[in-house]
Amino acid sequence: MKAIVHPTNELKGEIQALSSKNYTTRYMLAAALAQGESTLLYPAHSEDSDAMRRCLRDLGAELHEEGHRLQIRGFGRNPAPVQQLNVSNAGAVLRFLMSVAAFCPDVTFVNTYPDSLGKRPHDDLIDALQQMNVKIEHNNGKLPIRIFGGAPKGGHIRVSGEVSSQYLSSLLFMTPLLEEDSEIEVTGDLKSKVVVGQTLEVLEQAGIQVEAAADLSRFRVAGRQSYRAQQYAVQGDYPGSAAILAAAAVTRSDVKLHRLSETSKQGERAAVDVLRAMGVPLTHEQQIVHVQGNTRLKAVEFDGDAFTDAVLAMVAAAVFAEGTSRFYNVENLRYKECDRITDYLRELKKAGADVEERQDEIIVHGKPEGVEGGVEIDAHYDHRVIMALSVVGLRSRKGLVIRDAHHVAKSYPQYFEHLSSIGARIELE
Numbered sequence: 001m002k003a004i005v006h007p008t009n010e011l012k013g014e015i016q017a018l019s020s021k022n023y024t025t026r027y028m029l030a031a032a033l034a035q036g037e038s039t040l041l042y043p044a045h046s047e048d049s050d051a052m053r054r055c056l057r058d059l060g061a062e063l064h065e066e067g068h069r070l071q072i073r074g075f076g077r078n079p080a081p082v083q084q085l086n087v088s089n090a091g092a093v094l095r096f097l098m099s100v101a102a103f104c105p106d107v108t109f110v111n112t113y114p115d116s117l118g119k120r121p122h123d124d125l126i127d128a129l130q131q132m133n134v135k136i137e138h139n140n141g142k143l144p145i146r147i148f149g150g151a152p153k154g155g156h157i158r159v160s161g162e163v164s165s166q167y168l169s170s171l172l173f174m175t176p177l178l179e180e181d182s183e184i185e186v187t188g189d190l191k192s193k194v195v196v197g198q199t200l201e202v203l204e205q206a207g208i209q210v211e212a213a214a215d216l217s218r219f220r221v222a223g224r225q226s227y228r229a230q231q232y233a234v235q236g237d238y239p240g241s242a243a244i245l246a247a248a249a250v251t252r253s254d255v256k257l258h259r260l261s262e263t264s265k266q267g268e269r270a271a272v273d274v275l276r277a278m279g280v281p282l283t284h285e286q287q288i289v290h291v292q293g294n295t296r297l298k299a300v301e302f303d304g305d306a307f308t309d310a311v312l313a314m315v316a317a318a319v320f321a322e323g324t325s326r327f328y329n330v331e332n333l334r335y336k337e338c339d340r341i342t343d344y345l346r347e348l349k350k351a352g353a354d355v356e357e358r359q360d361e362i363i364v365h366g367k368p369e370g371v372e373g374g375v376e377i378d379a380h381y382d383h384r385v386i387m388a389l390s391v392v393g394l395r396s397r398k399g400l401v402i403r404d405a406h407h408v409a410k411s412y413p414q415y416f417e418h419l420s421s422i423g424a425r426i427e428l429e
């Protein structure tokens with residue numbers, strides 16, 4: 001699918017934020033690791049959450065869905081002896097289920113996205129699982145990955161946090177089910193630290209006890225715990241909504257986004273603070289972010305690791321700011337659906353933006369006068385690149401054509417529909 005984004009001056013309307021991707025994956029997993037029946041209210045519907053649904057069924061969970069209610073009867077620590085799992089392009093689903101697979105005799109995670117998830121590294125999680133008596137065959141730390149589990153052991157486990165927090169989250173979900181107690185030591189500088197807070201929140205809701213050091217470098221997890229089957233309500237999603245907020249920020253707008261909790265543990269909630277720092281007129285009350293954009297933006301400097309999945313959208317807004325913006329500590333953007341520094345900046349430059357990359361930084365020399373556009377953009381299989389470039393297209397002189405825009409469905413299938421509903425001029429073909 002191609003998305004043709006035409007220049008659009010004004011956006012106006014109200015949108016219900018999509019459901020959180022990260023909470024949906026976590027609640028589904030917690031429900032599957034429990035033994036009774038749990039209910040998720042308002043689970044996300046996207047390629048990633050569908051991948052989780054499919055894999056959990058393959059692992060023996062029973063799922064029934066009607067309207068906004070998903071019922072899951074879990075398998076506890078006894079998943080079915082499935083032989084193959086296909087997580088599509090979902091990094092978190094793969095990493096979380098690699099630890100669950102340690103309870104199965106022989107599971108192969110297949111490689112269906114060789115140019116995206118197929119290129120992403122999993123060595124640090126493989127290394128941690130190997131310390132736990134799990135044998136693993138892999139392609140240089142990448143997919144396909146074959147896990148020979150059955151008798152994983154707790155104890156002292158070292159895992160690097162340098163590349164992704166998902167490896168640590170994965171171990172935090174699985175170690176409570178082991179016979180032995182575990183002590184998890186995180187080595188290196190933990191990236192996307194804030195997301196680990198979401199893991200701990202969900203574990204607590206599921207009745208699992210974890211003792212965490214304040215700096216998240218060490219965790220004590222007692223073994224022989226069980227997940228409580230119960231009801232979870234999924235909150236609105238900040239990473240996806242950040243793109244809508246950025247679109248409202250760079251245009252003349254009057255846009256309200258509902259379902260965005262002011263106290264959410266999603267790091268990408270900071271998108272609201274970043275836009276505020278850019279001088280965008282907005283309020284955030286009663287779970288509604290109300291943006292009244294006037295097209296004027298100021299440059300900002302932020303540590304992007306605190307809102308990793310919203311950095312691209314914030315960079316897109318900074319493309320139109322007065323002055324030079326800097327998003328630092330973002331090296332791990334290189335290990336996502338594409339290299340979100342080099343690949344993303346290449347596309348931004350094509351569109352006419354003035355951007356520079358460092359190994360762990362994105363620098364944006366703003367162009368308040370707008371960018372030229374009039375080119376075709378490569379999506380690099382990346383939903384966040386697609387969303388961010390659509391924001392840039394709105395304020396370009398000649399519009400942008402985004403190739404392979406269907407990959408937006410990885411997290412936000414209704415993105416273009418939402419953006420069109422508030423007045424963005426977009427054609428899909």
Ligand SMILES: O=C(O)C1=C[C@@H](OP(=O)(O)O)[C@@H](O)[C@H](O)C1
Nearest residue numbers: 022092164165166192195308309
């Ligand atoms: O734990 C999670 O659900 C996620 C963690 C983050 O990844 P990293 O820890 O690899 O940065 C984030 O980018 C991803 O979208 C979801």
Ligand SMILES: C=C(OP(=O)(O)O)C(=O)O
Nearest residue numbers: 089090091092093309336
């Ligand atoms: C990086 C992302 O997802 P994942 O790591 O789960 O593939 C994302 O949603 O932006």
